Amino acid sequence: MTSAQIKEYIDQHPSGKVKLAAADIDGILRGKYISTEKFNALSTGAMGFCDVVFGWDMGDLAYENSQFTGWHTGYPDMPLKLDFSTFRKVPWEDNVPFFLGDFYDAEDNPSSVCPRQLLRKVIGHCEELGFKPFFSQEFxxxxxxxxxxxxxxxxxxDPKPLTPGMFGYSILRSTLKNEFISDLFRLLKQFDIPLEGLHTETGPGVYEAAITYSEALEAADRAVLFKTAVKEIAYKHGIMATFMxxxxxxxxxxxxxxxxxxxxAEGKRNLFFEGEGTHKISSLMQQYIAGQLHCLPHVLPMYAPTVNSYKRLVEGAWAPTTLTWGVDNRTVALRVLSGGAKSTRLETRVVGSDTNPYLAMAACLASGLYGIKHGLELGQPATVGNGYRDHSNGTLPVNLHEATQQMKQSDVAKELFGEAFVDHFCRTREWEWQQFAKVVTDWELRRYFEII
Structure with missing residues (x-):
């Protein structure tokens, strides 16, 4: 739809409102409804939005270690500009009009702490090199x-699972709760989040969805909206969805x-494919893989941003623990899929479902480009067999504190994303670790209360 058609749709919508949102540092959509009149008054597409969304954590507890904003700044507004290319109709809300936005600073420059702006910046660098990045995320x-x-x-x-038993790839289980699955497929497509596939995974009440690939910014928009959309559709069925x-x-x-x-640059030829190359992958893709392997320990909190993330990254649990790559190997950090000229791609398996998609994709792309810019060679051989046992090139940091300190001190991370972003992001991860460290857990009570 053109801008004129979008505005006409909004003017004629019976709700008299527009829904808008933007992602905070954790990838949580923070938004509001505004009236049609308010929307039409935004002649430049910008509006004031309290910068507290970058001054508090996911529990709305104000950071005490933030330099970007806080009580010391008075939590002023920061400009939020709606991106008309993100226009959608929310099908489970009577097709109310919806937009995503980007944050700017007071001088109208892209905000250094805005995740969507960070990804835009990395994509811009990619395009300057003559490449067009295509991405997708599965959850x-x-x-x-x-x-x-x-x-x-x-x-x-003790939440009650939607269905009992493990039942990975189960036709039975997808039939048992078919109204929910059917609604997910249908409503997500109507919300411009097309899925390539949707199935049950191994575990009680667990699903997996693959979002159709697209240009990188659209892919991240789809991924961010997917997580919230799934939760909202689930609400309609009396279901809670978690991406922990x-x-x-x-x-x-x-x-x-x-x-x-x-x-x-025209999006016509996949530069990762080389029919005569080793594993049918190009030298460009080898440099991209080498860049990700090199950068991964420097940017891990962007792939694993919470305390809980590291409970997933354990040996033998379908999540990587070592700095490895391989061809169609699900035990390594980076899995090469070299099926053909169109489908050859890299799958970064470190990323958890709890990530901020903008930051995860920015980290993937920036790290890969680092390898290309610096001409890194993929000297590390592909891992064949059990990647969990291949420690020859190192292992991942084991908790959020360790990973954050490595990123905080990393010149590589600052080269990729700038000092302002790295400083703010690492402060938020240090805060997350501090909140966890002071809590007395059920495990501690069970282990220590009586016996010690």
Whole structure:
């Protein structure tokens, strides 16, 4: 739709409102409804939005270590500009008009802490090199027969899974709750989030969806909107969906694998494919892989951003723990899929379902481009067999604190994303670790209360 057609649709919509949102540092959509009149008054597409969305954590607790904003700044507004290319109609809300936006600073420059702006910046660097990045993300998530109220009343313990048993790729289980699955497929497509596939994964009430690939910014928009859309559609069915990386120590974790390829500037030729090359991958793709392997320890919090993320990254749990790559090998960090001229791509398997898609994709792309810019050679051989046992090139940091300190001190991370972003992001991850460190857990009570 053209801008004129969009405005006409909004003017004629009976709700008299527009829904808008933008992602915070955790990838949580923060938004509001505005009236049609308010929308029409935004002649430049910009509006004031309190910068507290970058001054508090996912529980709305104000950071005490933030330099970007806080009590010391008075939490002023920052400009949010709506991106008309993101226009959608929300089908489960009577097709109310919807937009995503980008944050800017007071001088009308892209905000250094805005995740969507960071990805835009990295894509811009990619295009300057003559490449067009195509990405997609796939998600695993658990579903429960709970509401926000019922789960709170249980003390956030023992949620009832949507279905019992493991049942990966089960036709039976997808039939058992078919109304929900059918609604997901249908409504997400209507919301311009087309899926390539949707199936049950191994675990009680767990699904996996692969979002159709697209240009990188659109892919990230789709991924961010997918997570919120799934939760909202689930609400309609009396279901709670969670994208926690590991909600139960005895069950598999949830991934958010990112698939990526670089094409020529016209988007006509996949530059990762080389029919005569080793494993049918080009030297460009080898440099891209080498860049990700080199940068991965420097940017891990962008792939694994929470304390819980690292409960997923354990040996033998379908999530990588080593700095490895391989061809169609699900035990390594970077999985090469070299099926043909159109489908050859890299799958970064470190990424969990709890990530901010803008940051995860920015990290993937920037790291790969680092390898290309610096002419890194993929001297490390492809891992064949069990990647968990291949420690020859190192292992991943084991918790959020360790990973954050490595990123905070990394010149590589600052080269990729700029000092302002790295400083703010690492402060938020340090805060996350501090909140966890002071909590007395159920495990500690069980282990120490009586015996010690």
């Amino acid at each position: 695993e998530w658990f579903n429960f027969e709970e509401t926000a109220d019922s789960f709170a009343q249980k003390g956030y313990r 990386a590991k909600w139960n120590e005895n069950l598999p974790g949830c991934s958010g694998h990112v698939h990526q390829s670089l094409w020529d």
